[in-house]
Amino acid sequence: MTGGNDAWKRISAVLCREFELEPGEITKEARLGEDLGLDSLDGVDMVVALEKEFGVKVGNNEDFREVRTCGDLLALVEQRLAGNAEGGGK
Amino acid sequence: MPPTRFVITGMGAVSAFGIGVQSLADGLRRGASGVRVMDEWTAIRGLESRLAAPVEDFDPKEHLPRTHRRTMGPMAAYAAVAAREAVEMAGLGEEELACGRAGVIIGSTTGSPSVYEDFYRNYLPDETVEDVRSGTFFRIMGHTCAANVSQTLGITGEQWSPSSACTTSTQAIGLAMLLIGSGRQDIVVCGGADEVHPTVTMIFDVLGAGAKREGKSPAPFDRGRDGVVCGGGAGVLVMESLESARRRGAGIIAEVCGFGHVTDTGHIANPDAAAMEACISQALREAGVSPDEVDFVSAHATGTAAGDVAEARAIARVLGPETPVASHKGHMGHTLAAAGALETIAAVIMMREGVVFPTLNLEETDPECAVANCITRQVETAVNTVVKNSFALGGVNTSIVLKRWQ
Numbered sequence: 001m002t003g004g005n006d007a008w009k010r011i012s013a014v015l016c017r018e019f020e021l022e023p024g025e026i027t028k029e030a031r032l033g034e035d036l037g038l039d040s041l042d043g044v045d046m047v048v049a050l051e052k053e054f055g056v057k058v059g060n061n062e063d064f065r066e067v068r069t070c071g072d073l074l075a076l077v078e079q080r081l082a083g084n085a086e087g088g089g090k
Numbered sequence: 091m092p093p094t095r096f097v098i099t100g101m102g103a104v105s106a107f108g109i110g111v112q113s114l115a116d117g118l119r120r121g122a123s124g125v126r127v128m129d130e131w132t133a134i135r136g137l138e139s140r141l142a143a144p145v146e147d148f149d150p151k152e153h154l155p156r157t158h159r160r161t162m163g164p165m166a167a168y169a170a171v172a173a174r175e176a177v178e179m180a181g182l183g184e185e186e187l188a189c190g191r192a193g194v195i196i197g198s199t200t201g202s203p204s205v206y207e208d209f210y211r212n213y214l215p216d217e218t219v220e221d222v223r224s225g226t227f228f229r230i231m232g233h234t235c236a237a238n239v240s241q242t243l244g245i246t247g248e249q250w251s252p253s254s255a256c257t258t259s260t261q262a263i264g265l266a267m268l269l270i271g272s273g274r275q276d277i278v279v280c281g282g283a284d285e286v287h288p289t290v291t292m293i294f295d296v297l298g299a300g301a302k303r304e305g306k307s308p309a310p311f312d313r314g315r316d317g318v319v320c321g322g323g324a325g326v327l328v329m330e331s332l333e334s335a336r337r338r339g340a341g342i343i344a345e346v347c348g349f350g351h352v353t354d355t356g357h358i359a360n361p362d363a364a365a366m367e368a369c370i371s372q373a374l375r376e377a378g379v380s381p382d383e384v385d386f387v388s389a390h391a392t393g394t395a396a397g398d399v400a401e402a403r404a405i406a407r408v409l410g411p412e413t414p415v416a417s418h419k420g421h422m423g424h425t426l427a428a429a430g431a432l433e434t435i436a437a438v439i440m441m442r443e444g445v446v447f448p449t450l451n452l453e454e455t456d457p458e459c460a461v462a463n464c465i466t467r468q469v470e471t472a473v474n475t476v477v478k479n480s481f482a483l484g485g486v487n488t489s490i491v492l493k494r495w496q
Contacts (some may be wrong), residue, residue: 037157041160045225
């Protein structure tokens with residue numbers, strides 16, 4: 001299983017790479033829309049990039065629609081990774 | 091009264107010579123060629139024509155913010171950069187662009203072929219769409235250039251996207267005249283864009299019309315011509331009614347005063363001299379210009395065996411054997427949907443400089459083309475009235491008449 005700190009670093013790297021953000025902008029409190037300027041199209045690309053990075057399903061569910069901050073994103077990814085580990089992975 | 095006079099107040103270009111109208115003018119003046127051998131196409135089986143005039147060293151990141159760039163393939167990025175140059179030259183501010191009286195008519199042959207390639211490269215092996223990004227559709231849709239230019243510049247009037255390959259941007263200019271003339275818009279940002287891709291060159295290659303001679307092609311009207319070399323880029327004009335330009339105090343560059351548009355149905359691929367003749371005549375009639383007033387013909391001539399002969403005959407029948415004729419495909423390749431607008435900009439450059447740049451690579455005029463005055467050397471002359479031709483596969487024939495503004 002991936003540790004929280006490692007997951008955070010990888011999420012941060014994905015956001016910087018995909019959306020041309022500076023590492024300093026990515027904090028757990030940063031709101032994806034208001035603070036980082038990401039919109040619905042970016043949301044689609046974020047799901048694709050995170051699923052590729054972590055090998056787990058992130059999007060197309062109610063939980064993702066509730067994500068507001070980078071911290072929420074980390075929690076969701078960790079939840080998926082944990083679920084995956086419990087389910088034996090895929 | 092609806093407007094009856096239509097003027098150009100802005101121009102923007104991206105071509106094999108680089109970004110900007112100035113780069114295009116410099117390339118033409120130097121008699122330079124943007125054509126190169128595409129070594130990266132060597133491994134493509136069956137592709138015999140490996141020449142192209144691509145836009146080099148163009149990094150959209152340097153010109154466009156991510157939120158606009160993410161929905162653009164190369165052609166839409168060229169169009170956006172050219173459109174911004176044209177709008178700035180015309181002195182149009184955000185308010186004028188967003189007032190609803192300014193529209194966009196910019197087309198391309200297809201959506202971005204390089205984005206199509208990426209999509210199908212991922213989709214086909216395992217039939218998966220899991221990696222498809224949100225911007226993909228916006229890059230490959232038929233109106234990718236018009237939509238992205240409208241979004242980037244905040245132009246809120248009508249959005250049109252003609253798509254007729256090599257006649258696209260000449261149609262866009264004609265359509266701008268119609269739209270402004272009907273009173274629906276005052277200002278139209280019009281033109282076309284395309285990008286170099288092997289699947290585009292392939293179209294001409296399979297028809298036996300893809301050029302292969304390194305360093306000598308394309309050679310419109312030349313005895314040894316061997317076909318088309320595709321180029322990339324975008325040509326964009328700001329057109330508006332004369333009243334609108336005067337009201338704004340805009341600098342008027344030239345007047346577009348006639349548009350010919352004729353379809354030939356004899357064959358979907360073969361050129362038809364009679365239809366070209368009718369098209370040029372229609373444009374002159376609409377412009378109220380007599381043949382002896384025409385100082386120069388900016389030919390479509392791409393370097394194909396049949397097309398160049400048909401066009402030379404049509405020009406000679408309408409305008410006689412003396413009017414200087416040149417094609418600028420040798421300089422920047424055949425930029426397809428961008429060609430009409432880029433070559434209109436080239437014509438304006440020649441009007442300003444009192445010179446006609448000859449056809450690059452034309453050394454010995456094909457006797458069958460020699461019925462028209464296909465110039466092989468630069469001609470210093472007053473260029474006040476120009477006929478610009480664009481013809482396309484599918485039987486589309488278009489011509490416009492341009493007048494120098496004085």
